[in-house]
Amino acid sequence: MMTGIEIKGEMKPGYETILTEPALVFIAQLHRMYDPTRQSLLRAREDRKRWWAEGNAIDFAPETSSVRDGNWKISGTPADLQDRRVEITGPCDRKMVINALNSGAKCYMACLEDATSPTWHNIVDGQINLKDAAAGTITLEDKGKSYKLNAETAVLICRPRGWHLPETHIEVDGEEVSGAIVDFALYFFHNARALLARGTGPYFYLPKMEHYLEARLWNNIFVTAQSILGLPLGTIKSTVLIETLPGAFMADEILFELRDHIVALNCGRWDYIFSYIKSLSYDPSKILPDRAAVNMTVPFMAKYAAHVVRTCHKRGAHAMGGMSAFIPVKDDEAKNQAAFAAVKADKEREANLGHDGTWVAHPGLVSVAKEVFDRLMPGPNQLTKSPEGSVTAEELTTPNAGPKTAAGLAMNVNVAIGYIAAWLRGLGAVPLHNMMEDAATAEISRAQLWQWRHHGVSLDDGTKVTGALINEEIKTQLKVWKGDVGDNFFEAGKYKEAATILSDLVMARDLPDFLTTPCYRKFMAG
Template identity: 50%
Template sequence: MSAPAPSPLAIVDVDPAKAPARQDEVLTEAALAFVAELHRRFTPRRDELLKRRDERRAEIARTSTLDFLPETAHIRADDSWKVAEAPAALNDRRVEITGPTDRKMTINALNSGAKVWLADFEDASAPTWENVVSGQLNLTDAYERRIDFTDERSGKSYALKPAEELATVVMRPRGWHLDERHLQLDGKPVPGALVDFGLYFFHNAKRLLDLGKGPYFYLPKTESHLEARLWNEIFVFAQDYVGVPQGTIRATVLIETITAAYEMEEILYELRDHASGLNAGRWDYLFSIVKNFRDGGAKFVLPDRNAVTMTAPFMRAYTELLVRTCHKRGAHAIGGMAAFIPSRRDAEVNKVAFEKVRADKDREAGDGFDGSWVAHPDLVPIAMESFDKVLGEKPNQKDRLREDVDVKAADLIAIDSLDAKPTYDGLVNAVQVGIRYIEAWLRGLGAVAIFNLMEDAATAEISRSQIWQWINAGVEFENGKKATAELAREVAAEELAAIRKEIGEEAFAAGKWQQAHDLLLQVSLDTDYAAFLTLPAYDQLV
């Protein structure tokens, strides 16, 4: 690879006196030149695909339905193609832990005993410039084994276990919709996805190969096989640019949008030389249903988010189709999140929650999933036990083809098949969680423990979406109150007052509580539904 010319990328809106430590190690001329080339080649197509999302949403608003694509029926009918064989480091994925790439989490996740760590630059990370840069450094430092951490409050020190005991890293960049305002070319910001992917791949692809692993990715918020095709084109270019063999990259796609659920096989097909599997994520999936069918009438109104479990008929159709699709094509099927955060004070709460986690992971293993997600190290052995019982010594169960599964297009959007209704308590919870999460996000925290659950941006998205949907559908709750903007404002004001009383005036003033309250109401009540709350929120992120 020849020496690059000086990068044309400009670093903007970054105070040199407050720049992240060791920033120059990440933003080298060579790395920035690579990101600039990604931007030139692929951002125009990214922009076209974002416009296509809007067009498809308009079509859904007109028809109130979705179907499998007739123009790609030949791909689904062709039984001959499979995705590339999994590399050894990704063949056994029975438990995956998720979390942001701060220094403490990097060490704890790698040491957790999970097979995989989803190192998250997306929903579990607020994209402050500090988080973007330091997250890259933490991963490289971990690969170089020059990472440690001492907790200032407890004095406890953290260091990596031996290499053979560490989880394999699968990195998740930001979704296509988010830009990185601090890196610009000719005044235009670079997509956050290309910044996150580009810096990580450039610095670590060869390093990871030397460690016997590789540059592995989770691809979020994908809405169509055309978006998967764009990623594949990026992978092909990137591998040639850096000088690693084609097929070195492996990608797992999160099927967390309702439109992607109708294109699972096509997504795997587009990425087949680089595909590793598909994942089923609940909160973003429900958020996508509300977003796309928000004007579809009463039959698309979701009940309280906690009432929509993976056993709901339309969710069961989605997960079973995912397992069948993956195994038909030789890919891993990865299940959903166990988000419980163990209590330090209440053993009974932990006991009940652990049993729910065990039942959920037993179900996923029994359904044919090859692995599943947890948010806390204490949940790793519970999930591991569930999959060990089914897998034994096998690394996965891709040989279970689930040919008994027969999902029709209508099954995936049969929201009214769920016998549950929105409740007033559900509205209160949505407001509570929304305010508390957004406040933390505005302070730079993307993974937040709220009411003993580890929440990320997907939680806030489904919370504000349900408030919006219930108001616009004129839902009447069991207590006789009707979902209105006035009621949402009343509940939000009560929650803000309760938080002030709970944490005290000094902590309240030091936080971003009023800002979070206002932003939640903005994205919940505006007639013009914001595609992602993180778009207006990013404008307020320091």
């Protein structure tokens, strides 16, 4: 009898293979032990945000200087994670899982977070697909085509949701459970032994951490989970995305807290830009230019990347590069070649800096990234290579100069509406304007609109950004979307709902932490 555990989502055929009684009891154990800590850490985020809003600077924590100055290293890296030169990322629908594993990439990050719209069915279907993938038995018959795994496949890594997102369809003792705990627990419980039997292991990408105590929470969960399943300490290995500005100041501390269970840090560049805006939202001296003008070569982003590489290699951990959002362009060879050239240049920058591998968002770009790292990184990694120097708080927080244009504002509105509408339809990764957009890139767009409105930014043509200006642009971009998708799909495609959500987010007095949280509460929690 599963005392205190209730499934509030629909039980479709096959769900019983994932939502088993032992798996649900496992979730309940972790929830009861660790959700109070999770809740306190989320409250601490709010406390820090108020502290920064009062004018106090973000900086390296003095109380952990001994960790940063200490001569320690992580415990070690499994053989199948020594060479990660190209990783592909994407959602967990069945075709994507098979194609990503067959893509020729070294690793596939199966994303239950920013690349997945967390409908109940997306989450549970995703777990079914990952269970079959972990067992090596996943197949698909679709539109007359058969899909199955190649003899050699990418290493499977699962990304659970961040600490902030709930899973309202599972309750324990009348409380909704953390989406992160649900995603981790189901994947680990069902697949750890199957993965180990196939010569790999239960590997995870951990998102959106802001503090070393959040890493300590993950480590404690890992220790408990391994103990419950009777697996040795260190069986779980993780890669942490340094995709928040506060997290960049705690890169050493995060590695230290997870030292028995971590192998790498990753430069999650898009969420990092969003976090920069969010963390410094009340400071008028930290306003960023057009989103297109904030790339990895501008000073504060280049310093961030070098800091991650330097920190990782000092501790014996891999430093993974981020995702170039360009994707192949069909039916336009000139644009397609330009996209490939942009990806190549981005990957050359990463390899020359010392990254041990990189991300792509499309199977068609695996060969582009692989060619670069094969040429510039002949060994399995570059752990002995490290950028010179160090980084200061000022270097990490000084914005770059660049244009602030009406076109940039319009693109932010267009992308935010298009992505939010797709997310409401159940799609978490969406190609828009020849770029792969996920929740992180959409977060930049809506946060920048809020920042420009809040501070009354003047565009390069002299126009002052106001709420009225943005709402007029929302109306204009709704018409653009209607023209692009047609009347019938426009009505069914949730574009009007997306426009309302965007306006509410941008006009809010305080910058909302995440667009996905209110959207989830309103549209998916039932």
